[in-house]
Amino acid sequence: MPIVKNVSRAVNQLLQSSGCGCGISVVPVRRIGISPRQVASDASFHSVSFSRSDHPRVLITGGLGQLGVGLAKLLRKRFGKNNVILSDIRKPADNVFYSGPFIYSDILDYKNLREIVVNNRITWLFHYSALLSAVGEANVPLARAVNITGLHNVLDIAAEHNLRLFVPSTIGAFGPTSPRDPTPDLCIQRPRTIYGVSKVHAELMGEYYHYRYGLDFRCLRYPGIISADSQPGGGTTDYAVQIFHDAIKTGKFQCNLKPDTRLPMMYIDDCLKATLEVMEAPAEALSMRTYNISAMSFSPEELAQEVQKHVPELQVTYSVDAVRQAIADSWPMNFDDSNARRDWGWKHDYDLPELVTTMFSFLGSDSRIAQAS
């Protein structure tokens, strides 16, 4: 139960941290010494032995989706295989299971999640579990549970155990009343999807816990992410991954968005690089706790033209999905990430031509290109 022992002191601290300039002496928020949720511990503490090291001990929730396995690979290279635990409610493929530690974790099970954090001495948590925009609209109660209740569990455990917490947000955290070209970090956010609403909630709750409890919360708003060796989990930007697979397999692609629908996109390597960089950035460098990151922005017709340079016979047709189109029409067209570039040196490596070339070299499209020429 949350117990605020001295409300007026806490209010003063909040006012101070928001820069009200009232002249009240500042007590660091970290010293309040209360945790947002205190539950009597009944976790069975296994005796697990670890070698001492300066590396963070990492847990990734929702790690079997499009982004988690790649993130684990990157973090294991940096911090050592056994210092990075992937978790999910799904069964891992053999190659994932044997590539490093994996554990079952349902983020809706607060005590189980806390036990994992305690028993494995977790210090950094990457919270990837979520229902994305299109699947979220198809199952609002589940999206609300996973994206909002699950986030509350993660925030409380992170605050209680002093974790550094990364929660990704998204271009979907903006809505039709936000400036769309470009969309700055700070502007009106009135998304019209449960996904977007839950992500704005995550940004605000994470920042609130940072200022209120001293939680080391870090958040990036990702564009649509494009990857070759993992499949997207039901979002509005999925077409930009599917086109590569269809170009190679059948030479035909049916796009579910209109040809001129412009959205910010990013190659997965840039996304994961940014995630690690913001987690490693010194706290003093972060003037904000939630940043836009950007790499490129394109429409289906522009992507198709670039893909056709590799697979000239690719035929693209359009059969618009009304739900996805309405979502895309409410999202940013271009993302302003100047704050990330200024504060912690964010710089992307992949523009559209490099992205397309890299996707095809990954997917082994040589035979198709050979057939085409």
Ligand SMILES: NC(=O)c1ccc[n+]([C@@H]2O[C@H](COP(=O)([O-])OP(=O)(O)OC[C@H]3O[C@@H](n4cnc5c(N)ncnc54)[C@H](O)[C@@H]3O)[C@@H](O)[C@H]2O)c1
């Ligand atoms: N992929 C993108 O284009 C993109 C863009 C912006 C933001 N993001 C964010 O990045 C994160 C990861 O995205 P992704 O593309 O890998 O998502 P994904 O949909 O591919 O994977 C999400 C994972 O969460 C898991 N999950 C669902 N319910 C769970 C529960 N109760 N407990 C534990 N795990 C559960 C699923 O099994 C799945 O493996 C998400 O938070 C997403 O919102 C992704």
Ligand SMILES: C[C@@H](O)[C@H](N)C(=O)O
């Ligand atoms: C943009 C992002 O959050 C996700 N790929 C979606 O389309 O839902």
